[in-house]
């Protein structure tokens with residue numbers, strides 16, 4: 700298998716660090732530029748409703764300066780829809796959000812909220828954005844995503860990564876089997892398949908090796924790793940690990 704797997708670098712946590720002190724540093728836009736120079740195919744940024752990391756000004760700056768596609772992550776709210784329709788980023792990835800959560804805890808419940816989400820994504824598609832739904836690797840979610848007109852699904856890899864990190868090898872294997880089966884189902888239904896959340900150098904290889912997966916979005920680990928080895932090197936190593944897994 701030789702198809703190049705795209706890497707989207709999520710810069711949320713550069714903004715987390717900036718916001719810890721207020722002010723302008725470290726600058727997420729600079730991180731985005733460096734990520735692109737280091738081999739990122741796209742930039743991902745999540746404008747949370749509480750603006751805990753990425754801000755409206757960050758999104759505006761990314762739209763003005765990015766030379767690669769922006770994957771704009773947002774909740775399915777009227778406020779976020781208006782922002783997306785104003786900027787018209789390359790991709791809009793709709794994610795579930797709970798204000799009190801530490802990070803995105805699960806996938807969007809597309810199966811239960813199908814009618815509302817169908818109405819919600821239609822204008823985004825009409826505006827030329829690729830609509831992606833961030834979902835668990837679960838058959839009803841994937842079938843509904845396809846039925847309501849999403850072009851892309853991003854499979855949540857958090858449960859797999861958590862099981863791996865906690866040494867629950869059997870659970871990690873089960874989660875990986877689920878990702879494998881559901882990536883195939885999504886592709887069969889004509890959906891473009893992405894994956895992400897919590898991926899590291901250790902957990903990325905089997906996900907990168909899934910032939911249906913064409914894009915990985917990775918952030919928290921890379922920004923953490925950048926503290927020790929620098930952002931270009933952290934990203935270059937991720938590319939190397941992904942490409943090695945893809946070749947085998």
Ligand SMILES: CC(=O)[C@@H](O)[C@H](O)COP(=O)(O)O
Nearest residue numbers: 711745794801802803833896
């Ligand atoms: C949707 C997703 O998995 C992440 O891209 C998202 O950005 C997570 O939110 P935090 O970055 O706030 O943890």
Ligand SMILES: NCC(=O)COP(=O)(O)O
Nearest residue numbers: 709895896897916918919
């Ligand atoms: N959608 C997943 C993403 O953008 C990155 O998630 P993480 O690597 O920050 O956990």
